[in-house]
Amino acid sequence: MARxxxxxxxxxxxxxxxxxxxxxxxxxxxxxxxLGDFDDDLTCNLGAPLPQKPSxxxxxxxxxTPENPTTWDNFIRWKDNASIVNSNFQGSRGTKFIxxxxxxNIKNGRFEKMKDALLSIExxxxxxxxxxxxxxxxxxxxLLDKLVDEVAKIFPGYRQASQNxxxxxxxxxxxxxxxxxxxxxxxxxxxxxxxSLGAHVAGFxxxxxxxxxxxxxxxxxxLDPAGPLFRSYSHLPDCLLEKxxxxxxxIIHTDNFNGNEKPVGHQDFYPNGGQDQVGCWxxxxxxxxxxxxxxxxxxxxxxxxxxxxxxxxxDSFKHGLCRSCREQGCSRMGFHANRSAGIGKFMLGTNxxxxxxxKDSGEP
Numbered sequence: 255m256a257r258x259x260x261x262x263x264x265x266x267x268x269x270x271x272x273x274x275x276x277x278x279x280x281x282x283x284x285x286x287x288x289l290g291d292f293d294d295d296l297t298c299n300l301g302a303p304l305p306q307k308p309s310x311x312x313x314x315x316x317x318x319t320p321e322n323p324t325t326w327d328n329f330i331r332w333k334d335n336a337s338i339v340n341s342n343f344q345g346s347r348g349t350k351f352i353x354x355x356x357x358x359n360i361k362n363g364r365f366e367k368m369k370d371a372l373l374s375i376e377x378x379x380x381x382x383x384x385x386x387x388x389x390x391x392x393x394x395x396x397l398l399d400k401l402v403d404e405v406a407k408i409f410p411g412y413r414q415a416s417q418n419x420x421x422x423x424x425x426x427x428x429x430x431x432x433x434x435x436x437x438x439x440x441x442x443x444x445x446x447x448x449x450s451l452g453a454h455v456a457g458f459x460x461x462x463x464x465x466x467x468x469x470x471x472x473x474x475x476x477l478d479p480a481g482p483l484f485r486s487y488s489h490l491p492d493c494l495l496e497k498x499x500x501x502x503x504x505i506i507h508t509d510n511f512n513g514n515e516k517p518v519g520h521q522d523f524y525p526n527g528g529q530d531q532v533g534c535w536x537x538x539x540x541x542x543x544x545x546x547x548x549x550x551x552x553x554x555x556x557x558x559x560x561x562x563x564x565x566x567x568x569d570s571f572k573h574g575l576c577r578s579c580r581e582q583g584c585s586r587m588g589f590h591a592n593r594s595a596g597i598g599k600f601m602l603g604t605n606x607x608x609x610x611x612x613k614d615s616g617e618p
Contacts, residue, residue, distance in 0.1 A: 423458025
């Protein structure tokens with residue numbers, strides 16, 4: 255019944271989405287100091303509200319290092335050189351950015367688990383990007399709040415947040431440039447990890463870094479990138495996270511309701527077909543499962559490989575047509591994704607509970 259509700263709701267959202275995006279308005283533009291102009295020239299932005307002011311979004315960058323692995327009092331600011339120079343940030347280390355999505359914040363426990371896992375395996379700079387002021391849901395009243403929470407994805411709360419990703423992305427790009435200039439940090443060693451709308455923040459950061467400074471991030475990982483207001487524009491590189499935004503872009507698809515099921519990276523992973531995750535009964539569970547898969551993949555490399563097979567569809571995989579690594583080679587889903595496995599779609603099965611990784615991932 256829950257899956258049936260999700261399917262019907264997706265149809266309803268699609269109808270409302272068409273009504274919401276085909277609005278005829280005059281061209282709009284806003285300029286934010288040091289970030290540039292934001293307009294609605296692109297089809298994906300037409301009729302949407304312009305991004306909010308940086309002072310409303312209130313983006314914060316929390317730095318964690320081996321010297322400061324747990325406390326939330328080490329801020330760095332992209333406009334404040336001293337906050338970077340006087341911090342524990344070391345340019346000789348790799349740098350990981352973790353970016354949350356809609357109606358969330360970076361202090362959510364799952365993102366802290368990700369940070370802890372990353373610091374447990376390597377000496378890194380981990381920057382947790384908090385943009386909760388621009389990602390928040392509008393408050394509502396009434397008995398149908400849970401239903402409205404889903405419909406809100408095409409209403410101003412979500413639509414505004416989706417546009418705010420453009421501002422936050424540029425802020426991340428500007429901070430990355432400052433880190434490079436002030437500490438010698440290599441762009442190649444910078445890895446952005448974003449969930450839901452946070453994945454598109456990472457994409458806009460990559461786009462900004464390339465267009466303004468002529469450099470690319472080494473890697474961007476999209477954890478079930480947000481689908482509503484994005485999936486229809488998967489053919490437009492400037493509208494969402496896609497493979498031109500970094501040297502290597504890997505995507506984990508776990509939900510076709512909140513997430514974008516279309517392949518947009520160099521490697522697109524579809525655990526359990528990328529839709530209904532085993533052990534989940536609602537779309538939100540599917541959507542967040544990508545985060546937990548990635549966290550587990552960081553530390554499970556010796557015990558389980560998260561092996562994923564090149565395959566065009568889940569049906570082909572289920573029918574045993576993709577059970578070898580073939581000439582292209584298999585990849586590993588998650589932190590240890592294998593760039594040499596080439597470009598394409600990869601399938602694997604998972605367990606319904608932790609540990610999610612299956613040593614027999616070739617069996618759906």
